[in-house]
């Protein structure tokens with residue numbers, strides 16, 4: 001069965017899509033894993049970043065409204081399989097107004113989940129029914145966070161959603177860690193935010209990853225070329241950092257699985 005990793009933070013612009021895309025591409029390119037990337041953000045940036053025309057094809061909205069199957073909505077890219085999103089998903093709160101609506105994503109992806117090693121889910125900058133659907137099927141949450149004070153406040157609010165999903169839908173939901181993005185180690189703010197993030201991580205029962213993703217303009221340029229950061233700018237700092245990040249989380253996931261077996 002696939003390991004399901006969800007990138008989440010209801011604050012916008014903190015690097016959720018960038019990290020989802022790098023993680024999906026990195027697991028395929030360096031570890032030869034079979035990956036399905038799901039875009040749950042109505043902005044539809046993940047499909048675009050992986051080189052797809054998001055106006056074409058069926059979307060996760062079609063899958064979740066039962067108009068098509070997950071298998072029919074999967075599109076292939078040079079990196080991984082993707083189910084794209086578009087603006088129609090922004091009416092999810094109104095469209096999905098029936099009982100069990102929190103498990104819609106899990107049920108619709110069940111027929112394809114066994115075909116993959118990893119399912120990576122990019123979420124919208126909100127805590128809504130889409131986020132809850134992602135949390136309900138996740139093995140691990142990763143919280144990207146930019147070094148800004150408002151970004152820290154957002155992480156505190158995520159805790160309530162995590163607690164309520166653990167109580168009712170997914171008791172095994174595990175927060176793998178907080179990932180500092182757009183990081184400039186030379187600024188005082190970045191160092192202060194790192195310390196605050198460590199306090200918040202302790203409250204959520206998680207950690208701040210040892211790896212931080214440094215800032216570089218190459219991150220903003222890569223999606224326009226439909227290339228992963230590793231192919232667009234292999235020597236740029238974020239390529240190095242995302243590579244270390246993937247190594248770090250693979251070790252963490254392996255350790256956690258071994259602990260569960262014992």
Ligand SMILES: Nc1ncnc2c1ncn2[C@@H]1O[C@H](COP(=O)(O)OP(=O)(O)OP(=O)(O)O)[C@@H](O)[C@H]1O
Nearest residue numbers: 012013014015016017018125182214215216219220
């Ligand atoms: N390490 C980085 N260095 C420089 N720019 C970055 C970095 N990471 C992300 N960015 C830029 O920050 C912007 C927001 O990133 P991204 O779209 O990944 O965030 P997001 O959390 O998914 O946003 P949203 O919540 O709106 O979906 C983008 O323009 C992206 O190119």
